[in-house]
Amino acid sequence: MKIRGGLIGPWKSCRLMRKEERMMTSRERVLAAINHREPDRLPIDVGGTEVTGLHGIAYNRLKSHLGMNDGHTHLFHVYMQLARVEDEVRRHFAGDVIRLSFEATQWKPGVLSDGSPCEVPAGWNPVRLEDGSDVLMGMDGKPMLQRHADSPWFSPAGPICPFIQTPEDVRKYTPVLRMMDRSAWLDEDLTALAARAKRIRETTDCAIAGVFGGHIFAAAQLIRGMENFMCDLVAGESLATALLETLAELHVEEFDHYIAALGPYLDVVTVADDLGMQGGPQIAPALWRKVVKPHMARLYGFMKSRMKHAKLFMHSCGSVYDFIPDLIEIGVDILNPVQVSAANMDSRKLKTEFGRDIVFWGGGCDTQTVLPHGTTDHVREEVKRRIEDLAPGGGFVFAQVHNIQPDVPPDNMVAMWETAKEIG
DSSP states (O other): OOOOOOOOSOHHHHHHHTTTSOOOOHHHHHHHHHTTOOOSSOOBOSSOSTTSOBBHHHHHHHHHHHTOOOSOOBEEETTTTEEOOOHHHHHHTTOOEEEEOOOOSSEEEEEOTTSOEEEEETTOOOEEOTTSOEEEEOTTSSEEEEEOTTOSSOEESSOSOTTOOSHHHHHHTHHHHTTTTSOTTOOOOHHHHHHHHHHHHHHOOOEEEEEEEOOSHHHHHHHHOHHHHHHHHHTTSHHHHHHHHHHHHHHHHHHHHHHHHHTTTOSEEEEEOOOBOSSSBSSOHHHIIIIIHHHHHHHHHHHHHHOSSOEEEEEOOSOOGGGHHHHHHTTOOEEEOOOTTSTTOOHHHHHHHHTTTOEEEOOSSOTTTHHHHSOHHHHHHHHHHHHHHHOTTSOEEBOOSSOBOTTSOHHHHHHHHHHHHHHO
16 A cells, blocks of 8 residues: 655745745754755755765865865765765755764875875775775675776675674674674764764754664675575575574664764664665565565664654665555655656655655755766756655755766756755
């Protein structure tokens, strides 16, 4: 059964009705939208999470295009090569959200794949090979992550825990699994993160998005290797169930400490688990409901019981239409990235069927075709269309679909955010 919402009228007429309302702060604007109320203008996310960000190369090119030559490009997420968005850039595009995630305490000079400079965590030490690719070695001395010479980001070189083969191995290596969502080079501790959250709250009026992670399905795929884990799901399920159950319980323990320290400051808490592909679900919905969903429900239910006012934001790529009613059922408040180019992910259809029950954070511009390859006019038309589909009645935070990659022209980034400011 589909949960249905409804549009409440043309977005432009909604704008006219709001002209005399007072200007909201960024935080008030985001809170209104994620509580399904129309704010004074559309809230905009410019790198406010680790799934609405900019690749370091794209960020360097954008800053150069804008004539912003001060500061440094810090890669806070080295796998995806994502840049920390500086306040000057966020303010330039009227960004309303600030990301809060563990970072490195020490940095060192680095080089992006196009040769442009950046800063990387001091503990990040991949090996550069003769062909221009990079490899990060795992605990077993074998490649764990790799970046091919023609790739802008790192990806797994294979199962990251090949030694986990049985349910008994899951129990034996639980201390290793505890580290899944926290890389060693991100050495900021929870006390320091809470102090930083407090400073952000006291010195800005932005909404704060806390990046928790909470990977269960995706973590199991990384641990066992995607093909192996998908076979595990249908091969008696004992290993898959042991792994999923352990990951969920470890996340529950971690979140208990996390929210105790950060709860007063967070407006949104983000989790991520990709369930879709371009053409449809990556797992049969019936199998997911039987084997995976109970463990996600366990974690999300606990999180919702501990969050006093923050909303639960879930990132799930691809065609996730078939899962949306289930996600609503287990407590997801916000869906990202709203991959509008995937099957069954038409923005108007999503808003009509689910807009009363879930917030759409993303979907503001297609990043597979329009943003990298379209003209600025194409970008503007795309942004207008998505805002008209998703903004009425609140429940929408503007962001492009997932992270901006190196092939996106700076002119198109500017056109996207400027259009969102102008018509939102």
